[in-house]
Amino acid sequence: GQNIDQPTEMTATEGAIVQINCTYQTSGFNGLFWYQQHAGEAPTFLSYNVLDGLEEKGRFSSFLSRSKGYSYLLLKELQMKDSASYLCAAMDSNYQLIWGAGTKLIKKP
Amino acid sequence: EAQVTQNPRYLITVTGKKLTVTCSQNMNHEYMSWYRQDPGLGLRQIYYSMNVEVTDKGDVPEGYKVSRKEKRNFPLILESPSPNQTSLYFCASSSYRQGERPTNEKLFFGSGTQLSVL
Numbered sequence: 001g002q003n004i005d006q007p008t009e010m011t012a013t014e015g016a017i018v019q020i021n022c023t024y025q026t027s028g029f030n031g032l033f034w035y036q037q038h039a040g041e042a043p044t045f046l047s048y049n050v051l052d053g054l055e056e057k058g059r060f061s062s063f064l065s066r067s068k069g070y071s072y073l074l075l076k077e078l079q080m081k082d083s084a085s086y087l088c089a090a091m092d093s094n095y096q097l098i099w100g101a102g103t104k105l106i107k108k109p
Numbered sequence: 110e111a112q113v114t115q116n117p118r119y120l121i122t123v124t125g126k127k128l129t130v131t132c133s134q135n136m137n138h139e140y141m142s143w144y145r146q147d148p149g150l151g152l153r154q155i156y157y158s159m160n161v162e163v164t165d166k167g168d169v170p171e172g173y174k175v176s177r178k179e180k181r182n183f184p185l186i187l188e189s190p191s192p193n194q195t196s197l198y199f200c201a202s203s204s205y206r207q208g209e210r211p212t213n214e215k216l217f218f219g220s221g222t223q224l225s226v227l
Contacts, residue, residue: 008149033215042199042218043152050213087151095205097216101151 004100028093035087115219132200141183145196159207
């Protein structure tokens, strides 16, 4: 079957570096997406990886290893506004998205 | 401004009373989709559409209907709502085109509809 796994919740302090992991099993693979979702709001696009390696975009970076079925989202210099849920989604061979349940990132006081 | 407009934002109804949630996009996207989001379960796809007059079932289509008579609109219809359809609903669209290799066709989401069925 198709499956996405990511941690339910993570906590971190302001200014920290946070790595959110995602493992996936899909029938075929056409890329992996990360979305950010603040409570009660719509998800917004963060990154897309289809080739192995690290893609950097400001404070956010995303990594993909296709052979391991593994991705991570790296957030640097954590800010208050980064408190949100982070959704991992893999696109299968039928171009359908398989979604993880999301990782809620909580900022420690 | 490029956007997906979804209405209403909040809706409280009673079991069995037909309702429609509207969705419209102004980006000329061919692909549109409906999701529901429940705590701990993530986004689950209800129906999707690759183009006008083409709709397909997602993972949880039971109890829902959709139509795609025009490219910009993709309404979600609940003919006889039940309490287990209480959820947060999102409409989304992307520039993905069927038959073409995807290249980062990100989804644009509407602002969501919080539905409560009593």
